[in-house]
Amino acid sequence: MLPDIANRLDNIPFAGIRKVFQRANELEAQGKKVIHFEIGRPDFDTPGHIKAAVKTALDNGHVHYAPNDGIPALREALAMRLKLDKKLNYNPQKEIMVTAGGQEALYLTFLSLLNEGDEVIIPNPCFGPFGLAIQLAGGVAVKTPLLPEQNFFYDLEAAKELLSPRTKAIIVNSPHNPTGGVLTAAQMKEVVDFACRHNLILISDEAYDKMLYDDSFVSPATFPGMKERTVICGTLSKTYAMTGWRIGYIAAPEHIIGAAVRLQQNIMLSLCTFAQHGAVAALTGPQECVEAMMSEFARRRKLVLEMLGQIPGLALTGSPGGAFYAFPKITLPGISSSQVTDYLLNHAGVAVVDGSAFGDGGNDHFRLSYAVSYEDCRIGLERIAKVMQMFAQRSL
Ligand SMILES: Cc1ncc(COP(=O)(O)O)c(C=O)c1O
Known part of the structure; x- marks a missing residue:
């Protein structure tokens, strides 16, 4: 056998x-x-101008491997949007990398951060791959209840009870899959304070950052001192109807990006080069x-x-x-x-x-x-x- x-x-x-x-x-x-x-x-x-950019990229011979962390133009475009949309300053050379969708961003994050047995607080319910990615990285996903009557915000009292000396990180995902819940700025501040008080890394899944109906988007990284503690996992999949393109990103402190790029070199080598050129057009082109x-x-x-x-x-x-x-x-x-x-x-x-x-x-x-x-x-x-x-x- x-x-x-x-x-x-x-x-x-x-x-x-x-x-x-x-x-x-x-x-x-x-x-x-x-x-x-x-x-x-x-x-x-996917909007026509984004597809057109890929056709041009192909005609211009952008068919070879790309840098492990993504083409410079895309990292710069991501930095530009983070600045414009979220008022965040990220260095496109050191603090941003391109990934195969938000999903690979999550995997690289957990593989970069977790030692065997390290615990991560995750929402319950949540996007399924959170728990599985943590498990594959050797960590333990600690499912924490949400409060439906508070936009499906964490029950932070319950979260406190679930802390252990091995708790290393907490995930926020606003807007939230599967509930559509959006955290208010005050709620985001509460989870930020929780992360600081218990010395946790805050992993912010911002897959739906452009999909809000009443409120505006708040990234935890905008709170004072939080950029150093936050890993943003983002994607172009939902915003530009580009799920099949597999373009996402991580924005995080330099040492975390350094580790994730080392992994990327050994896992994917690089992302599809011409798709990255399309992604530049998505981020820098008209947003109508x-x-x-x-x-x-x-x-x-x-x-x-x-x-x-x-x-x-x-x-x-x-x-x-x-x-x-x-x-x-x-x-x-x-x-x-x-x-x-x-x-x-x-x-x-x-x-x-x-x-x-x-x-x-x-x-x-x-x-x-x-x-x-x-x-x-x-x-x-x-x-x-x-x-x-x-x-x-x-x-x-
Ligand atoms: C919360 C959340 N994060 C990440 C992803 C991954 O998206 P993608 O890998 O297409 O960027 C999804 C997809 O449904 C999602 O719902």
């Missing part, structure tokens, strides 16, 4: 969302219309495309929140202020989120993700992503309303 695969993969499953996606595809192959509320990516095309996408998301969000608010057996705590997610709670006694999400998919043609796929803090919820057309939002929510009426009758 051939030697087996490594034990480190024992607890590394495929993401829960993948199963939903596969089943939705099967149903579509049978000719059924499925509303894809499960997908966590903008449904827009982002505004146009966000105003369409805002229109859908309004519809989704209005319709969800009228569905029996579902409750939204607060109103999700960012990203393109809603995270309603199922309030019918004796009815679980898996019963509802399975029924929705198999009998009503609506794909949503069971909240438990994001950690047990998501039990009794589902994530609905309104990255589908306005019309599909309406049809999908009408279907959800019918199914919930049926479950409401059943639970009487």
